[in-house]
Amino acid sequence: MKSPIIEVRELSLSLQGKSILKRVNLVTHQAQICAFIGENGAGKTSTIRCIAGLYPPSEGVCTIFGEPSYGMSQHNRNRFGIVFDEGGIYSEMTAWEHMLFFGRLRGLDRSAIANQFQKLAHHFELKSNLPAGRFSKGMKQKLMVIRELLHEPELLILDEPFNGLDPDARIFLRDQLKEICLTQGTSILISSHDLFDIEKIADQVIMIQQGEIVANNTLQEITGTSEHYIVTCSNPKEVAEVIRQIEGMTVVSHDQHSVVFIINSDIIHHPLQTLLERQVEVNEFFKAKDSLEDFYRKTKQTAARNS
Structure with a gap:
């Protein structure tokens, strides 16, 4: 079996003296969509922040591509994309300016950025030239997803990506995720409350409650007859x-x-x-x-x- 893309071992996290995560373990592999589910406050976003290297674990370790997430090299950071449910938008910049800025940070030239942006913006129907601060919630969500698909990442981490999207955009995003997983071998970790959309695309489902993993099953095991x-x-x-x-x-x-x-x-x-x-x-x-x-x-x- 190929090496894991994401590996979390015995992860515990405490913030301001409060225990947030308790001995969390999870693994994702190439060309796999792993759904991370649980109620608000269960620990999904905190786990994702540890995986992405934004929080140092209190105990345990999180690795991406075999390298510890916290303090990860820029080379490996450029191999994945991440979208959080909130933040990450520069209000004064247009959609194109966002693409140009983040695309160049990841080593893409202007022509490659323009081609990818044109294709993705067309599919998501993101046509505004206004500053992003004037976008609706749905348009901001589209912008963040497009930005992280721009460099065709090996790993895509999404925290509530369906929030604010209209039905057509939700269906497109769902289909797009399945497509890049199948055709590009992209590994996807997706946190979502939308169980209907998750059921359409997930290979693996991990559930967290009160900071602890309470289920880790393949979708086939869950929805089998x-x-x-x-x-x-x-x-x-x-x-x-x-x-x-x-x-x-x-x-x-x-x-x-x-x-x-x-x-x-x-x-x-x-x-x-x-x-x-x-x-x-x-x-x-x-x-x-x-x-x-x-x-x-x-x-x-x-x-x-x-x-």
């Missing part, structure tokens, strides 16, 4: 009664359109066939899929009980 089956039909009340009479099947719920049930797999091997044999008229039949939102809610409740 559950043990719940759903049958849609014209007479769900009657179908629910039929299912209750079948050994190895248990009705969970039913409404005007469908019945949800679980099975004992030692007894029932082919649930659809079993229903058809009982003369149940089936419109649709499928195994239920868990969502990232369900996982988040359950994990939060479990962590709260164990704290």
